[in-house]
Amino acid sequence: MNCSPQAAAYPAFLAEHFPPPPSLLAELLPLPDPEPDELAWQSRWFSGDFGRDFLTTSGSSVSIIDFGWWNHGAGPDFRDCVISIAGELRRGSIELDGEARDWDHHGHSTNPAYRDTVLHLQLSSHTKGEWFTRTDDHRLVPQVRLDLATPLGDFNTPAPPAAHPGRCLNIFRQLGPDKTLSILEAAARYRLERKSARLQRTAAIHGRDQALFQAFADALGYSRNRLPLTVLAQRLPLKFLLSRPDDSEALLFGVSGFLHGQAFDHADTPTRAWLRGLWDQWWRYRDTFAPGQPRLPLRWNLTGTRPLNHPQRRIATLQLLVKNWPSLRRLLQPATFREKALRTLAASLHHPYWDHHYTLQALPSAKPMALLGSNRLTEILANVCYPLLIAEHEPLWAAYQKIPAPTDNEKSRRAALRLFSGHPHLDQLTGKLWQQQALLQIYEDFCLTDHTNCAACPMPEQAARQS
Ligand code: SF4
Known part of the structure; x- marks a missing residue:
């Protein structure tokens, strides 16, 4: 505006x-340790506070076409999302974690409920070295590290x-x-x-x-x-x-x-x-x-x-x-x-x-x-x-x-x-x-x-x- x-x-x-x-x-x-505030970050993400256009950790452009709906049960945080990555449309889930290695630590890499994940969002870069987000059927999931300098709003x-x-x-x-x-x-x-x-x-x-x-x-x-x-x-x-x-x-x-x-x-x-x-x-x-x-x-x-x-x-x-x-x-x-x-x-x-x-x-x-x-x-x-x-x-x-x-x-x-x-x-x-x-x-x-x-x-x- x-x-x-x-x-x-x-x-x-x-x-x-x-x-x-x-x-x-x-x-x-x-930003305090992201873990205790993960719910606040999820809420900000879903409200669009981070925007819709990002770069993955490997440098591809990704746009969020549909933010989907907030998952109530087991599995990724947001379901039925649509993203466009390097010009290609993908439909599936989006998961937001504190950091890249949480994907493995939380058992998502062996859990079929996470198989349709199309984007892995991360709040921090604490994970050392390159980390691959992989589904249980060995598909690589693009990662986006959210910009923590994005306004946190009034929750804190x-x-x-x-x-x-x-x-x-x-x-x-x-x-x-x-x-x-x-x-x-x-x-x-x-x-x-x-x-x-x-x-x-x-x-x-x-x-x-x-x-x-x-x-x-x-x-x-x-x-x-x-x-x-x-x-x-x-x-x-x-x-x-x-x-x-x-x-x-x-x-x-x-x-x-x-x-x-x-x-x-x-x-x-x-x-x-x-x-x-x-x-x-x-x-x-x-x-x-x-x-x-x-x-x-x-x-x-x-x-x-x-x-x-x-x-x-x-x-x-x-x-x-x-x-x-x-x-x-x-x-x-x-x-x-x-x-x-x-x-x-x-x-x-x-x-x-x-x-x-x-x-x-x-x-x-x-x-x-x-x-x-x-x-x-x-x-x-x-x-x-x-x-x-x-x-x-x-x-x-x-x-x-x-x-x-x-x-x-x-x-x-x-x-x-x-x-x-x-x-x-x-x-x-x-x-x-x-x-x-x-x-x-x-x-x-x-x-x-x-x-x-x-x-x-x-x-x-x-x-x-x-x-
Ligand atoms: S009260 Fe006035 S001078 Fe003091 S911090 Fe606030 S704006 Fe600044």
Whole structure:
């Protein structure tokens, strides 16, 4: 997509001091040992974050024509893929491993289930010397080493810097609101267009609806369960769930691993009744989709998660989005999009069990709880709807600029404290969602990459040049 002038201004604003621009550095986090993060890399691969065109380790060009589907059972990670290698089309599976020798270490070379593998992806070059990926019938499989400098995205978030006013505080006061707002607008545009580019990349591979579905799942997983919810939406694609409307809830809860016997044994009567209904449907799929089947099961982060944000409630919300998908699709059209209509739809999402339960273990709450509350929906608007829709229909930028900032974003509060603490025009600079997004971008690009407690951060001097 073409960068708007405002969005282009932001990297230029940054580039003076950072080669390459720090907005990239913020994403190019040092890759830890790839093994524990293999699920995150698989998810990134399947979303198209690495692109579609590669060179094999022997120098042949390879393009991914079809990313296939995420395998639930034994065998390679992705099935029914189509690749073009040196101009020749091949259909088969794709396997992603930490490094080349894992192919042998994991027994794939003698396992007939891997016989149709057409591409072996690797995350590291730790394997010494030349290594041949070979199937059990002695066919060589082309290898591609993924570029680990490819943005990792937000699944790995660095530790936040101290929450205290930063060195740029005085500069922003001196600049005045108009010049500060123009810096914020450039940063907000830049952020929006990067989000949009990512959504469009996934849409080009899996279609617009699936890209939206994955992005909704990601946003519902915020902040501690983004990866498992995204992978859940990748392993159970929207089209598959829509084709089984009566079973989609059982599938989502079953594949997530929450339909286990223990949940039933310790449950109260309404929970047992609800679980029994799901089990009646889930047993037909269990052997195919059992949570232990993939080598990398979903790991839910349950500690420190607010009860309202418990992943079980988020999965219930995701299922309601599936149930209401035809309406959602109609609403998410660029030329006719009305935020109010989306808010009305969100407010209408009700579930007989989850309206009154925090988790499967919790006692019911007398007061109903919204499954998609106003703040969460605002985050979805900022991270999913507007990035996609503005790219398709620029006039929506004006509507986006009117959205008030949500009140529960800890990271943006921290950013506002560092940049604008005590600023006489604080409300004018931070009261809107787009301004909050701009602050987050600056925070990620400058505050999170600074390790000198502001001393060596170029932002104050850079901002001063705008005066
Ligand atoms: S790190 Fe830079 S941008 Fe962040 S508060 Fe300090 S001076 Fe400001």
